[in-house]
Amino acid sequence: MMKSKFEQKIIEFFASDAVNVTFIENLEIVELSFTCQNLSLNESSIDSIRNLLEMVNQRDYYEISVKIDSNDPLKFRANEDYLSFYKDCDSQYQLKDDIIRITISIYKKIQVNTISLYFTTQFSKYTTDQTFSSLLYSINKYFTQNKCLIIESQIEEINIQTRSIIITNNKINKIELIKHRSERIEKTQNISSCELMSEYDFIPDDFCLIVEDAKYPKLNDLFNKMKQFYSIIFLFDFIKINSNFQYKLNGYKTINKSINISDIDFETNNIFYQIYEWSYNDGNIFDKIGLARNIISLNLNPENLKLTETTFDSIKSSFKIYQKENIKQYIEIRNKISDQLITLQNNADKIVDSYINDYKKSLLTIVSFFISVIVIRVVSKGDFTGGFTLEVTLLSLCFLTIFLLLMIYSRWEIKMQVERYKEFYENLKIRHGDLLHESDIKRILNNDTDFNKNINFIGKREKFYTILWISSFALLLFIVLLLFSINNGCSFCCLIKTIFLKIISCFTRNI
Numbered sequence: 001m002m003k004s005k006f007e008q009k010i011i012e013f014f015a016s017d018a019v020n021v022t023f024i025e026n027l028e029i030v031e032l033s034f035t036c037q038n039l040s041l042n043e044s045s046i047d048s049i050r051n052l053l054e055m056v057n058q059r060d061y062y063e064i065s066v067k068i069d070s071n072d073p074l075k076f077r078a079n080e081d082y083l084s085f086y087k088d089c090d091s092q093y094q095l096k097d098d099i100i101r102i103t104i105s106i107y108k109k110i111q112v113n114t115i116s117l118y119f120t121t122q123f124s125k126y127t128t129d130q131t132f133s134s135l136l137y138s139i140n141k142y143f144t145q146n147k148c149l150i151i152e153s154q155i156e157e158i159n160i161q162t163r164s165i166i167i168t169n170n171k172i173n174k175i176e177l178i179k180h181r182s183e184r185i186e187k188t189q190n191i192s193s194c195e196l197m198s199e200y201d202f203i204p205d206d207f208c209l210i211v212e213d214a215k216y217p218k219l220n221d222l223f224n225k226m227k228q229f230y231s232i233i234f235l236f237d238f239i240k241i242n243s244n245f246q247y248k249l250n251g252y253k254t255i256n257k258s259i260n261i262s263d264i265d266f267e268t269n270n271i272f273y274q275i276y277e278w279s280y281n282d283g284n285i286f287d288k289i290g291l292a293r294n295i296i297s298l299n300l301n302p303e304n305l306k307l308t309e310t311t312f313d314s315i316k317s318s319f320k321i322y323q324k325e326n327i328k329q330y331i332e333i334r335n336k337i338s339d340q341l342i343t344l345q346n347n348a349d350k351i352v353d354s355y356i357n358d359y360k361k362s363l364l365t366i367v368s369f370f371i372s373v374i375v376i377r378v379v380s381k382g383d384f385t386g387g388f389t390l391e392v393t394l395l396s397l398c399f400l401t402i403f404l405l406l407m408i409y410s411r412w413e414i415k416m417q418v419e420r421y422k423e424f425y426e427n428l429k430i431r432h433g434d435l436l437h438e439s440d441i442k443r444i445l446n447n448d449t450d451f452n453k454n455i456n457f458i459g460k461r462e463k464f465y466t467i468l469w470i471s472s473f474a475l476l477l478f479i480v481l482l483l484f485s486i487n488n489g490c491s492f493c494c495l496i497k498t499i500f501l502k503i504i505s506c507f508t509r510n511i
Helices: 005-014 043-055 082-092 120-129 132-143 181-191 195-199 217-235 270-281 285-299 311-381 390-431 438-444 446-487 492-510
Strands: 019-025 029-036 061-068 074-077 100-107 114-117 149-153 159-161 165-168 238-241 245-250 254-259
Touching (some): 019 120, 181 217, 195 238, 217 270, 245 285, 270 285, 438 446
Parallel strands (some): 149 165
Antiparallel strands (some): 019 029, 061 074, 061 100, 245 254
């Protein structure tokens, strides 16, 4: 493999015959290691080495290790005396056939969600060689606290960005965090099962590229693959990752299969992310995910998870049909509720009408009785005052008492009907609670405004006719007693006493 310019340059400081060269960079360390037999270290190389290592960020630290043959390794670190290090190496290096192992290491530390990147090509090679599980594990170590990560390039220009992971050579102090992360994770826990979800709090948005860098296609591809990988996790019923990718999808067809991760077609499967975004954005997740799984199961190649290009369009079309059917059902439910509200309105009117009719009928009966008494008296005697004898007065009082008792009964009955009216109304809301959202039911029922108006209307009419009923009773009672007093030639005050004594006399005479 051809050496990079940095790799070639730093090797030349130490040796001219380097072999067994290894050069890696990951999120934790940069390490260049090689073997040689001719050590090129000298006193004049001190400035060159220090200039070269000035690229190391202050939050990180570096170390140079020289192991000559079987001796203990000699180490040089930042701010140490290079001259002493050189002399120690020179004293150990005596035989030309000594095997020398030189390792230059940079240990990375994270500060304010930021970690260093030194050699993008090596970093890209490392990340693309990792399995998804090991790569997620590495990222998660730096991602746990604030759910974001800035990878700051120290040498090369690069700009790759997602919503929560940024690789750039520019200084960035803050990332706008994904607000819907916990909501979407909670949703997927209710509809999917994957062990990765319990270990890591990633969502597909974490890997969806906002900015790509054409100079690093492998890193772009890696992010796209991770995005599709997590989109599948959020859409399928069950996923387990070990040596293979085991999945289960319940749709129109049930697919339960285990495939090799390397067989998954990530090139054309951006459709999975589109479906994920559509499913989790708005609306009922259970309705959407159920519909999506149905269509995916009909358009999925089980061997490589490749979807036909029209899958997402089919899902959207199916959902429109589903919405139309739901709208039709929704309108039917609304119309049904409206009919029931009209029935309730009629019931409210009937409750009031029943009370009014009771009053009118009882009043008409009493008035009819009095009219008959007066008419008979007028026809037989030519006047009407003498018609109110004790017997007629007692009978009148009995009728008035019944008139009053009927009012009490009618008031009790109207209260029972109002309670039934309220119970029917509450049951109306409960019965439709499974089909309509609570806020929608409130809106259809005008937030109980009409219901409360009906209750108030019944109460006001009941109060008005109760007052009218009692007033009628009082007026009729007064007239009966007045006519009786006139008929018997006594004062109104003596009337009550006379009636009382005559009632006692009637009872004692019959005993």
